[in-house]
Amino acid sequence: MSKLxxxxxxxxxxxxxxxxxxxxxxxxxITPSSEIAEEMARLLPMNGGKFIQMEDEIAGMGAAIGAxxxxxxxxxxxxxxxxxxxQEHIGFAIMTEIPVVIINVMRGGPSTGMPTxxxxxxxxxxxxxxHGDHSIIVLCPSSVVESFEYTIKAFNLAEQYRTPVxxxxxxxxxxxxxxxxxxxxxxxxxxxxxxPSVRPEKYNPYNVAFGSVPPLAPxxxxxxxxxxxxxxxxxxxxxxxxxxxxxxxxxxxxxxESKLKYFSFYEKYMTDDAEIIIIAYGSVARSAMxxxxxxxKVGIKAGLYNPITLWxxxxxxxxxxxxxxKHFLVPEMNMGQMCHEVRSSLxxxxxxxxxxxxxxxxLISPSEILTKLKGxxxx
Amino acid sequence: MPTIKELTxxxxxxxxxxxxCAGCGGTIILRLLMxxxxxxxxxxxxxxxxxxxxxxxxxxxxxxxxxxxxxxxxAATVSGIETAYRALKKKGxxxxxxxxxxxxxxxxxxxxxxxxxxxxxxxxxxMLYLCYNNGAYxxxxxxxxxxxxxxxxxxxxxxxxxxxxxxxxxKDLTEIMIxxxxxxxxxxxxxxxxxxSNKINKALALNxxxxxxxxxxxxxxxxxxxxxxIQIAKLAVETLYWPVYEYENGKYKINIKPKKPxxxxxxxxxxxxxxxxxxxxxxxxxxRKHLNEKWNELLNKEKCTN
Numbered sequence: 001m002s003k004l005x006x007x008x009x010x011x012x013x014x015x016x017x018x019x020x021x022x023x024x025x026x027x028x029x030i031t032p033s034s035e036i037a038e039e040m041a042r043l044l045p046m047n048g049g050k051f052i053q054m055e056d057e058i059a060g061m062g063a064a065i066g067a068x069x070x071x072x073x074x075x076x077x078x079x080x081x082x083x084x085x086x087q088e089h090i091g092f093a094i095m096t097e098i099p100v101v102i103i104n105v106m107r108g109g110p111s112t113g114m115p116t117x118x119x120x121x122x123x124x125x126x127x128x129x130x131h132g133d134h135s136i137i138v139l140c141p142s143s144v145v146e147s148f149e150y151t152i153k154a155f156n157l158a159e160q161y162r163t164p165v166x167x168x169x170x171x172x173x174x175x176x177x178x179x180x181x182x183x184x185x186x187x188x189x190x191x192x193x194x195x196p197s198v199r200p201e202k203y204n205p206y207n208v209a210f211g212s213v214p215p216l217a218p219x220x221x222x223x224x225x226x227x228x229x230x231x232x233x234x235x236x237x238x239x240x241x242x243x244x245x246x247x248x249x250x251x252x253x254x255x256x257e258s259k260l261k262y263f264s265f266y267e268k269y270m271t272d273d274a275e276i277i278i279i280a281y282g283s284v285a286r287s288a289m290x291x292x293x294x295x296x297k298v299g300i301k302a303g304l305y306n307p308i309t310l311w312x313x314x315x316x317x318x319x320x321x322x323x324x325x326k327h328f329l330v331p332e333m334n335m336g337q338m339c340h341e342v343r344s345s346l347x348x349x350x351x352x353x354x355x356x357x358x359x360x361x362x363l364i365s366p367s368e369i370l371t372k373l374k375g376x377x378x379x
Numbered sequence: 380m381p382t383i384k385e386l387t388x389x390x391x392x393x394x395x396x397x398x399x400c401a402g403c404g405g406t407i408i409l410r411l412l413m414x415x416x417x418x419x420x421x422x423x424x425x426x427x428x429x430x431x432x433x434x435x436x437x438x439x440x441x442x443x444x445x446x447x448x449x450x451x452x453x454a455a456t457v458s459g460i461e462t463a464y465r466a467l468k469k470k471g472x473x474x475x476x477x478x479x480x481x482x483x484x485x486x487x488x489x490x491x492x493x494x495x496x497x498x499x500x501x502x503x504x505x506m507l508y509l510c511y512n513n514g515a516y517x518x519x520x521x522x523x524x525x526x527x528x529x530x531x532x533x534x535x536x537x538x539x540x541x542x543x544x545x546x547x548x549x550k551d552l553t554e555i556m557i558x559x560x561x562x563x564x565x566x567x568x569x570x571x572x573x574x575x576s577n578k579i580n581k582a583l584a585l586n587x588x589x590x591x592x593x594x595x596x597x598x599x600x601x602x603x604x605x606x607x608x609i610q611i612a613k614l615a616v617e618t619l620y621w622p623v624y625e626y627e628n629g630k631y632k633i634n635i636k637p638k639k640p641x642x643x644x645x646x647x648x649x650x651x652x653x654x655x656x657x658x659x660x661x662x663x664x665x666x667r668k669h670l671n672e673k674w675n676e677l678l679n680k681e682k683c684t685n
Binding site: 028029030031034035037038041042045051053055056057081111112 | 426447449450451486489490491493516518519520522523525534535536537539541542
């Protein structure tokens with residue numbers, strides 16, 4: 001049983017969150033993400049959840065972390081300036097290993113930038129916006145359907161790996177309407193965090209005896225434990241001992257990066273015989289798909305690789321592409337953020353990486369990509 | 380205080396051509412603010428309707444120096460400008476007397492900007508902070524704020540069959556500002572231009588921080604007739620929804636005391652944001668009771684401080 005709905009990207013994210021079991025939303029109004037909050041304000045009370053609007057972006061993130069500590073599946077959504085304000089808390093959630101999902105509907109920046117126009121300017125901020133070494137999972141859907149599906153996946157990953165997960169969409173995806181087929185809840189695979197199996201007095205919140213992701217007890221079920229943003233040992237209490245801190249730093253990265261193969265989502269199109277592969281994500285991937293089809297018609301063997309899991313970036317897959325393909329083009333609605341990552345992933349390979357950048361609020365059109373393809377392939 | 384005739388001669392420093400909705404209270408307030416402030420003024424704006432509608436490229440309504448910083452920062456930014464001005468004035472590099480105004484909507488003042496406003500006041504910068512208070516985040520599509528009144532429908536406090544709009548009372552920011560031991564704090568509405576004008580002049584004449592909280596009718600967010608904005612602002616005062624008063628050097632003064640206050644329903648039901656309360660006697664009683672308590676509290680404060 002399924003039903004078809006016409007939804008905007010923002011609405012699809014709210015619906016996806018409900019399917020994933022989200023029962024808490026805390027946030028703050030900001031264009032172009034406000035519809036997510038509005039939709040959650042409507043949907044959550046009907047589904048036994050709680051919506052609270054907070055006094056600012058920082059509090060929106062703080063309350064989500066607090067709710068998650070009690071066992072709730074928490075969501076917050078924002079855009080550029082709000083994402084900047086949330087960074088300290090994102091670091092806190094990474095350090096304390098609290099599952100939470102953050103949606104960032106990207107708009108032009110820096111600062112207030114262009115609130116009502118699309119951009120992909122927060123790609124590096126999603127990875128490195130908060131201070132300190134860390135790894136983080138960032139998903140970047142390129143359609144309304146994907147916004148729905150990857151919101152569910154984002155919750156699953158947050159629960160599975162005890163980590164904040166960021167979903168990046170751009171303003172175009174957020175506000176355009178597309179058909180979404182929604183199945184009954186049992187159709188979707190929902191994952192929940194692992195709870196401790198030991199008695200409360202034996203519980204250590206960062207005990208990694210059985211794997212790099214420690215079980216997380218919800219506040220309110222009798223388990224008493226200490227949470228701090230300071231470096232800590234397995235009991236959760238602060239520790240500055242070099243060995244303990246080094247182990248923690250390594251585990252926070254390793255617990256995500258070593259499992260990348262389980263969640264490295266992507267879309268590939270005609271890459272097998274491609275002489276040039278376009279690496280595009282978000283709404284640009286849609287233009288790139290059309291550009292690949294058009295390019296094939298004029299004799300350019302082009303292909304598309306859409307890394308939906310933007311972070312951690314899959315270097316291995318890039319290096320596999322480079323065995324056969326010698327040309328890569330990275331079109332982005334920013335001044336060249338993923339292009340750096342693509343270049344570094346192909347370091348030492350004899351390939352050319354070209355870029356096509358636009359950060360003026362306009363979409364990158366298929367014809368612009370095709371023109372660039374013709375230029376670099378000398379057609 | 381200048382007469383209205385004199386005010387018309389100051390020239391429009393907040394000019395026409397802005398993109399505000401018909402019946403917007405905010406632009407009326409800003410126009411009066413600038414007519415009183417005069418040319419030698421620096422204005423800092425928080426993100427919000429009044430920033431957006433007055434500065435659409437390549438036009439500006441502001442015939443003075445104008446800075447827009449992010450949502451939470453207008454008081455902090457003006458703090459910096461005012462401090463630099465004082466330093467330059469001390470060194471004799473600036474001779475003119477310059478006034479400093481920071482403004483924001485209720486979202487940028489009551490919520491995200493409260494910290495920077497409080498800090499600016501505590502440090503004692505010579506600035507007037509004016510809040511145009513329309514009781515919700517109108518710029519992003521009418522989400523509730525801590526200034527949204529009890530029972531109001533907004534997109535994030537939607538009125539349905541179970542929950543009847545926002546279920547919390549609004550924050551009393553004016554009292555919070557008074558608690559900063561400021562020399563001058565006031566509440567006003569645009570329906571009484573002479574009272575508002577008077578308050579702006581008092582605030583700007585001070586050497587130190589002043590705060591004015593001005594009720595700003597918003598036809599779009601309130602679901603009211605744009606032609607009736609000023610009338611609705613007047614009703615807000617007559618129904619005790621919005622007491623017009625000032626706090627000056629430790630003394631409260633209620634500027635408008637309705638002889639026979641009108642019932643709150645007269646204010647509520649000219650606005651669609653309250654229409655779901657029509658048959659909710661208990662909830663209306665709750666609003667009425669809260670407003671009466673606040674009004675009596677205010678009368679007592681006036682009595683005690685005079």
